[in-house]
Amino acid sequence: MPGKPIQDPFPDHAHDHDRCVKEAFDRAEKLFKQNGLRLTDLRRSVLEIIWQSHRPIGAYDILDRLKDGGRRAAPMTVYRTLDFLMENQLVHRLTSQNAYIGCDHPEESHRGQFLICRTCGVVGELSDARIITAIKETAATTGFSVEAPVVEVTGLCRDCVELDGAGRGHA
Amino acid sequence: MPGKPIQDPFPDHAHDHDRCVKEAFDRAEKLFKQNGLRLTDLRRSVLEIIWQSHRPIGAYDILDRLKDGGRRAAPMTVYRTLDFLMENQLVHRLTSQNAYIGCDHPEESHRGQFLICRTCGVVGELSDARIITAIKETAATTGFSVEAPVVEVTGLCRDCVELDGAGRGHA
DNA sequence: GCTTGAATTGATATATTATAACATTCTAGA
DNA sequence: TCTAGAATGTTATAATATATCAATTCAAGC
Ligand SMILES: [Zn+2]
Ligand SMILES: [Zn+2]
Ligand SMILES: [Zn+2]
Ligand SMILES: [Zn+2]
Numbered sequence: 001m002p003g004k005p006i007q008d009p010f011p012d013h014a015h016d017h018d019r020c021v022k023e024a025f026d027r028a029e030k031l032f033k034q035n036g037l038r039l040t041d042l043r044r045s046v047l048e049i050i051w052q053s054h055r056p057i058g059a060y061d062i063l064d065r066l067k068d069g070g071r072r073a074a075p076m077t078v079y080r081t082l083d084f085l086m087e088n089q090l091v092h093r094l095t096s097q098n099a100y101i102g103c104d105h106p107e108e109s110h111r112g113q114f115l116i117c118r119t120c121g122v123v124g125e126l127s128d129a130r131i132i133t134a135i136k137e138t139a140a141t142t143g144f145s146v147e148a149p150v151v152e153v154t155g156l157c158r159d160c161v162e163l164d165g166a167g168r169g170h171a
Numbered sequence: 172m173p174g175k176p177i178q179d180p181f182p183d184h185a186h187d188h189d190r191c192v193k194e195a196f197d198r199a200e201k202l203f204k205q206n207g208l209r210l211t212d213l214r215r216s217v218l219e220i221i222w223q224s225h226r227p228i229g230a231y232d233i234l235d236r237l238k239d240g241g242r243r244a245a246p247m248t249v250y251r252t253l254d255f256l257m258e259n260q261l262v263h264r265l266t267s268q269n270a271y272i273g274c275d276h277p278e279e280s281h282r283g284q285f286l287i288c289r290t291c292g293v294v295g296e297l298s299d300a301r302i303i304t305a306i307k308e309t310a311a312t313t314g315f316s317v318e319a320p321v322v323e324v325t326g327l328c329r330d331c332v333e334l335d336g337a338g339r340g341h342a
Numbered sequence: 343g344c345t346t347g348a349a350t351t352g353a354t355a356t357a358t359t360a361t362a363a364c365a366t367t368c369t370a371g372a
Numbered sequence: 373t374c375t376a377g378a379a380t381g382t383t384a385t386a387a388t389a390t391a392t393c394a395a396t397t398c399a400a401g402c
Pocket of ligand 2: 106110112125
């Protein structure tokens with residue numbers, strides 16, 4: 001049985017994105033059922049828009065796409081939906097980008113660390129214990145008790161490093 | 172000779188803040204001279220306002236205080252000055268707060284890590300090699316090359332942990 | 343099926359943060 | 373003094389996010 005290979009946290013430029021979307025929605029639907037949440041048309045649409053790529057998308061861009069899709073909507077519509085999706089870990093907000101990105105593993109309560117490629121715009125989510133430990137222990141030396149670490153790292157992804165920062169265009 | 176004791180990255184609730192301000196301005200003046208920069212009234216005022224406390228302050232709050240001080244100013248005035256101060260490492264922007272904080276050590280080019288107390292609002296800046304190493308090495312396992320890590324950690328500072336999250340009020 | 347309260351969405355207005363573009367003033371040096 | 377570049381003034385606008393109240397939809401119990 002093939003199954004999923006060892007997971008790479010950063011989506012390759014040539015990966016099968018349809019599979020990402022399918023898996024994301026499978027997980028989402030499961031989560032909604034388990035928790036008795038309502039996967040409404042609006043929520044589904046917003047989630048679809050967000051999962052159209054691995055690039056973070058702004059609230060007003062989501063709004064535009066909703067309108068393109070024939071739905072009438074206002075900023076509040078989007079922000080409310082984003083709040084709901086974030087509460088349920090289906091979406092994360094990248095504070096350094098004022099933008100939103102889909103999450104791979106909404107089952108577990110978490111706050112990921114993010115790698116953001118400056119060239120292609122793609123984001124990968126990490127969940128690395130060592131980073132968190134380093135932050136917690138360093139904070140502890142000054143008596144600081146960590147609650148919500150924000151880690152957002154810009155740089156160049158594997159594919160864009162190879163292209164020496166000239167790469168563009170993929171899901 | 173007394174000199175400075177081992178530096179604690181998080182300002183104590185009862186520390187001598189006048190000394191912080193004095194030292195910050197000594198460093199700033201030195202930096203301006205060394206680099207042939209112009210420490211204008213506007214820049215000095217903005218830096219003073221930012222150093223009034225160890226809490227981050229928003230651009231529009233800076234604007235208000237400038238006006239209180241009898242200076243006429245517009246948002247652009249503030250943002251331009253902040254840009255200048257940030258270029259010269261005298262000020263950092265906390266992306267998770269949309270707010271700005273004074274920097275302790277403008278001499279060295281750096282991008283700090285920040286501890287932000289949710290109760291008293293005070294911010295301490297770290298510059299911890301272990302955190303950066305953990306981020307770089309983890310990123311490297313997926314071929315990602317780190318350029319600009321953002322680390323902003325909210326939680327409770329030493330003093331506020333002791334008060335169990337009821338503390339308030341100091342510089 | 344009908345009722346009802348809660349959840350969801352609609353609609354309008356406004357707050358907050360940040361940038362664009364061009365004009366004027368200041369300042370260091372020739 | 374003259375002048376070019378730096379700094380600031382001024383006006384307008386973009387981009388992001390929230391507050392508030394009304395209308396609609398939905399699930400559950402009767
Ligand atoms: Zn994908
Ligand atoms: Zn996640
Ligand atoms: Zn101080
Ligand atoms: Zn600093």
